[in-house]
Amino acid sequence: MSKSYRALGLAVSALALTHLPAYAQTKVTNEGISASEIVIGTHQDLSGPIKGWGVPVSNGMKMAVEETNAAGGVHGRKIKLVLEDSGYDPKRAVLASQKMVERDKVFAMVGPMGSPTVLASQDILFDAGVLQLFPLTAAEFTYKFDPAKPQERLKFNNLLPYVESTRAAVKYMIENKSFKKPCIMHQDDEYGKNVLDGFTQQVTAMKMTPASVTSYKRGASDFSAQVAKMKADGCDMVVLGTVLRETIGAMGEAKKLGWDVTFLGATPTNVLEVPALGKEAVEGLYAASGFEIPYEDTAKGKVKDWLVNYKKMFGTDANTQAIIGYNAVMTFAHYANKAGKDLTGQKMLDALESGDKFQDIFSSPPTVFSKTNHLATTITQVQQVKNGRWVLVKEGLMF
Structure with missing residues (x-):
C-alpha cells in the first residue's frame, strides 16, 4: 500500500470519528431483559x-x-x-x-x-x-x-405538544370564523406558558394583536375578574390555557354575564370530564386535540x-x-x-x-421518529362540545 493511500485511509478514519460522537456514545442499558x-x-x-x-x-x-x-x-x-x-x-x-x-x-x-x-x-x-x-x-x-x-x-x-397544537387550532379558528379580537386566559405555570407561546406566535404570524391577555394562579377557582376584563376588552374568541375545573369556571362566568363569546381550549381541556361535569356551561367549547374521543354507543x-x-x-x-x-x-x-x-x-x-x-x-x-426528531407528530384536530359530547370538527391541521 503506498504512503499516500495509507495517509488517505487514516484521514478518512479520522474524519469519520469526528462525525460520530453524538450518536456513537449514547449508553443504553440492557438491564431488565431476560429470556422470559x-x-x-x-x-x-x-x-x-x-x-x-x-x-x-x-x-x-x-x-x-x-x-x-x-x-x-x-x-x-x-x-x-x-x-x-x-x-x-x-x-x-x-x-x-x-x-x-x-x-x-x-x-x-x-x-x-x-x-x-x-x-x-x-x-x-x-x-x-x-x-x-x-x-x-x-x-x-x-x-x-x-x-x-x-x-x-x-x-x-x-x-x-402544547405550542404546536395551540397554533394549529388558533389558525383554523381565525381563518374559518373571521375572528378579529383573539384573547387568552392561561394558568401561570410551565403548561400555561406553552399555550400562551403558541397563541402569541400564531396571532403574530397572522399580523394580529391580542385584544386581551390574562392569567390566573394554579388552583384558583374564581375567574370573575379575568372574564370581566376580557369582556370589556371586546374579545370575540378566548383561548383557554386551562385544565378541568378552570375551563368550566371561566365558561360558567361568561354565561352568568350573558356574554356570548367563542371559547377554544388547549389539548388538556379535550377530555370527557369537561362536558360531563360542566354540562350546559361548556356547550359549544372548541378544543385542540390529538385524536377523536370514542363513545361506547357509537x-x-x-x-x-x-x-x-x-x-x-x-x-x-x-x-x-x-x-x-x-x-x-x-x-x-x-x-x-x-x-x-x-x-x-x-x-x-x-x-x-x-x-x-x-x-x-x-x-x-x-x-x-427519526435520528433527529424524537417527537411523534404535530398533526392537530379541532373538536367541539355538542349536546354534551365531543364531536370532530376538523382533522389534519398544521400551522
Whole structure:
C-alpha cells in the first residue's frame, strides 16, 4: 500500500470519528431483559392532585400489558410493569425512579406522569442508560435533545405538544370564523406558558394583536375578574390555557354575564370530564386535540371491543387518559418487537429511530421518529362540545 493511500485511509478514519460522537456514545442499558420477560417502569399520580389522570393512565397501561402478554408477549417475552405512585411530587418521582433503576432494573421508563415530576427525575434514567418513552406531558424538554449530550437521545414523546397544537387550532379558528379580537386566559405555570407561546406566535404570524391577555394562579377557582376584563376588552374568541375545573369556571362566568363569546381550549381541556361535569356551561367549547374521543354507543370494531373490555376490567368507562396510557405500552411493544428476538438497548434505540410507523386502533396520526426528531407528530384536530359530547370538527391541521 503506498504512503499516500495509507495517509488517505487514516484521514478518512479520522474524519469519520469526528462525525460520530453524538450518536456513537449514547449508553443504553440492557438491564431488565431476560429470556422470559422485559421489565418496564412508570411513575403516576395515584393519590395526589392529578390522580384523575394517573389512575386511568395506569389502568390503560395494565390493560395493554395484559393484552400483549396474552398474545404471546414480545418475541415470547412477557412484559412486566413496575408501577410507583409519585403523588405528583417531584421528590417522590426521583425516589421512585432511583428504586426502579437500582432495585427493579427496568429496561425503560414508559409513560411517566407530569411535567415537574418527569423533569426532576429524568437525569437518573439517562445516567443509567434507561430510555424515557412517551411521558404524560407535552412539554418541549421531553423530546428536544442536544446532540452534543448523547444521553439526551434516550427521550421520545408521542403526545401532541402544547405550542404546536395551540397554533394549529388558533389558525383554523381565525381563518374559518373571521375572528378579529383573539384573547387568552392561561394558568401561570410551565403548561400555561406553552399555550400562551403558541397563541402569541400564531396571532403574530397572522399580523394580529391580542385584544386581551390574562392569567390566573394554579388552583384558583374564581375567574370573575379575568372574564370581566376580557369582556370589556371586546374579545370575540378566548383561548383557554386551562385544565378541568378552570375551563368550566371561566365558561360558567361568561354565561352568568350573558356574554356570548367563542371559547377554544388547549389539548388538556379535550377530555370527557369537561362536558360531563360542566354540562350546559361548556356547550359549544372548541378544543385542540390529538385524536377523536370514542363513545361506547357509537364506537365500532376494535375500539368498541376495547371500551367494553376496559369497563369489564376496571368497572368504569374508559376516557382519554386511559387511551393515552394504553397507547404508551402498545407503542413500546411495537418498537420492541421491531428490535428483534435478541433485544438490546441499542437495538431498541435503533428501532425507535428507524422511521418505522406505529398506528394505534383509535385512528390517531401515525407515530414515527427519526435520528433527529424524537417527537411523534404535530398533526392537530379541532373538536367541539355538542349536546354534551365531543364531536370532530376538523382533522389534519398544521400551522
